[in-house]
Amino acid sequence: MAASKRPHLARMRMRVMRAVGSITLVALVVVLSSTDARAVSVKNFRELAAFYSAATAVPLTEPKVQLAYQNVRSRLPKAGTVDEFASPAVLGALELSGAFCGAFLTAEAAAVPEKRRAHQTVDFSKAPSALLDADVLAVVRNYARLFWLRDLRPNEEAQFGGAVTKLKSISPATAQGTRQVFLVLCTQVATSLDALVNR
């Protein structure tokens, strides 16, 4: 990819992440306003790091993960109470999940397909246009099992289907674009409420 395109992608990804962070925060407030907030807790800094590590099999000692964790740790919830989950915490979770997802994709791409945790049907050398929507959705189903600890529901599959199509169309037509598609999807699943709230 031309070096001049990278800053553009980074800015776009940051805009996406900020928007996702904001809607996650709003959604958290909406959901919890109708439930007993005392009974609900969010993962604290320690729980979140361990959860992402277990989901992705990326150790906490991986250098980029460790750096991201040190950067965001003070912003993440400490006690795990709902009122700790403000914008800085959401953005912190996004940054941390981004580091884990990035390392996760690197490890998955290096592994033979049958040994992978989530991307068994993905050819990381191909451009997004070469990916079948069904294969990408299969990966999202695996993300749900890893981060949401449950299967995708049929209506969620339908929603993700639309998102996948759009992501493929706007990502660069390179192998890096394919990685970008899965990085966005992985981070999105990892920072949704199902992943952040304790059950």
Added chain:
Amino acid sequence: MRAMVTGVRCVATLLVVAGFSACALAEDESAAQSEALSSPEEMAKTIFLRLTGTGLLDSDPRYATMVQALYDNRSGDAARVATADPNFYRVILRNWSAPLSSTEGAIDNEFDDLQALAVGLVRDDLDARLLLTANFHYEGATPGIPAFAEVNNNHFKALEDRVVDLGTALVKKDGPALATPEYAGALTTRGFANAYYQAGTNRRAVVFAIKQFLCTPQSSWRDPNLPENFVRRDVHRDPPPNYEAECRTCHAPMDAMSGAFAHFDFEDGRPLYFGPFNVAPKYNINTSVYPDGYAPADDSWMNYATQHQNVALGWHGPVRGRGILAYGEMLSNSDAFAKCMVTTAFQATCRRPVEPEDQTFVNQTMNDFVAGGYRLRTLFERIAVSNQCP
């Protein structure tokens, strides 16, 4: 322009998905609340999540082991699989133990020797009362980290920075953490000394020993009309109405118990020991404030918090004695200590405070905990396999 349009589309798409996830979670919450732990397959994953904070894949061999144990009605064995996972120590027990050596109860408190003792006792499923009476401590056996030293916390900080598996890295060593002839578990650790002996007059040690290990704040155990014979010389008695109504209610029981710590202090980053014959100088400062007050000359102590509302603390055995070990034994044999262990383990495992509807479970669990020898790891496992958490 084109990039901006596509960027906005991407944002819009993901906004819908993110919002949808929120609605799905709300539906799922109400479904989960009406669904008790049902199949062994469901139970295995739930127990593992409670005890480690992480998921358990179907492909993980431990899943099959736990499921089989549950089918065989061996829920304890199933939970034992989960408490062997590194995240039980790294997440659950660190969340549980971190506040113990912090006046603010900080859950992000740096790992230290007090917390290592607590974690080690759980790992080895030992008697919880050893938290306040042990004549041993735990250190890390990881190569290449600073040696254990009572003048700094570098050893334990390094264990945490290296992300070691505390379930295997900690080794039990004879003798207290502090190089003193006296021992009393956590009370003779550098972590406790740093938090509660440093500066002040060692009254903080009394307040927080009761708060951290009996889950009872000072506001609960202060009591008017107690004998004031142990109130030290540095406490103003003027004006008398204020002293009687306010100061005496705390100082009468607190000063009486503070003698247990008379041989200990912490200064310039290192613990200080003045025993067996001398009292730390801080016990006899500002003596001109009230010269007729108590002048500590040894480590004798008296527990006056035994009447009125404090009967509920459930003291057993001697309530007076000499030295830090006798004090630790008194605290650890109280009903309040057992209940505190159950309550804090419940909070760490279920990720929520104890509610009124949990009291029957807490009381029954406390009885079983005491009858079963105060075994800590078994306590966490019992809570995790119960239906009480959601």
